[in-house]
Amino acid sequence: MAATVNFYGQPPQQAICPKGVAGLTFGFSPFKGSSQSMQNKMKMICLRKPASNKSFSKRWVNLVVSAADDFDLKLGPSPSNMIKKFYTCINEKNLKELDGYISDDCIFEDCSFLQPMQGKKEVMHFFEQLTAGMGQNVKIILEHVCDDDGFTVGVNWHLEWKTIQIPFTKGSSFYECSQKEDRLVIKKALVVTESPIKPGGIVLTLLRNVTAIFDDFPQAAEWLLKSPHVITRFCLKIYIRLLAPFVNPLLAGYIRAWNLIARLFALALNTVLHFLKKNFG
Structure with missing residues (x-):
């Protein structure tokens, strides 16, 4: 609403009340020579809270989320998000999608083995055996996932059977990723698993x-x-x-x-x- 105030000897003027970001609207008198009390009255008349403040805030939230999604799409997936999807493929035994996260010259070093696995063929053979050995109820649960704002990602994880943690199955993995066309792939990996023997x-x-x-x-x-x-x-x-x-x-x-x-x-x-x-x- 606009407030109209008439002064003697001056044509009617209209005060414009722009919407405020915080949900309040203010109107200010543009007239010269008006008293401070009249300006205060003008502010009181134009000061109002929109009836649709909740819907207004909701629209702003949706707008910010949409802009953030567009921003992520432009930047592409981060290495940490890619690694999370990588472990999701392992838990779901989706070997076809898992194959897309392994580079052709990948070097996968698991400290439980004497020699590292080299090349996509050896690495995928390892994951075929791993997913088969996990059965239907064992899942890899990620505890912490962190990256260095580059292409290196560190992960702490453990195994669970039907949401129950399995003893002596904690581990840490470190991944070095690289860009392949429009997606990220794992170029090098180091896996360290908790030993069941505790020599102290x-x-x-x-x-x-x-x-x-x-x-x-x-x-x-x-x-x-x-x-x-x-x-x-x-x-x-x-x-x-x-x-x-x-x-x-x-x-x-x-x-x-x-x-x-x-x-x-x-x-x-x-x-x-x-x-x-x-x-x-």
């Missing part, structure tokens, strides 16, 4: 003894650190020729025993969950 202070003692040997024999230490695969092959040959005939049967029995224990534990857990669901669910 033994690791510190072992580290102190190993570093003492390195300091006493620096040349041998330098050769060992530069050629670890030679020592690995040498130890494997000794194991195959001397220890394998005795250790392998024991190891196979140990694995069968743990498989039996795991099945019994799963059966007991399912029984307890079924009982709780039936009586308290």
Whole structure:
């Protein structure tokens, strides 16, 4: 509404009341020589709160969200968002879409394996085995996802079975991404998984003894650190020729025993969950 005020000797004038961002509208008298009290009255007349303030604010929110979406579309997906979609594909076992996030020359290094996987074919074979081993109820749950405003992303995660965290399944992954046409792909990955063996202070003692040997024999230490695969092959040959005939049967029995224990534990857990669901669910 516009307020009209007549002064003697002057034609009628109209005060314009523009809408304020905060939901209030103000009108100011443009006349010269008007008293301060008359200006205050003018402000009181024009001061009003729009009836549709809630809908007005809602329209502003929708406008800002729409502008933010357009801005994201122009910039393209961020590395952190891409990694989240990557893990979603793993949980949903969508290997076809997962293939699009792996570069042709990808190097995937998992510390649980002796050698890194190189190339899309080896990496996808790993994820085929991983998704098959996860079954229908195991999911990878992301705890923290952070990037460096560039192409490197760090992730902390753990495994859950039907929303129940599985012990000793925490891990951290680091991804180096690259731009391929209109999308981001994983160029290099490093995965570190929690060890079920907790040696504690033994690791510190072992580290102190190993570093003492390195300091006493620096040349041998330098050769060992530069050629670890030679020592690995040498130890494997000794194991195959001397220890394998005795250790392998024991190891196979140990694995069968743990498989039996795991099945019994799963059966007991399912029984307890079924009982709780039936009586308290």
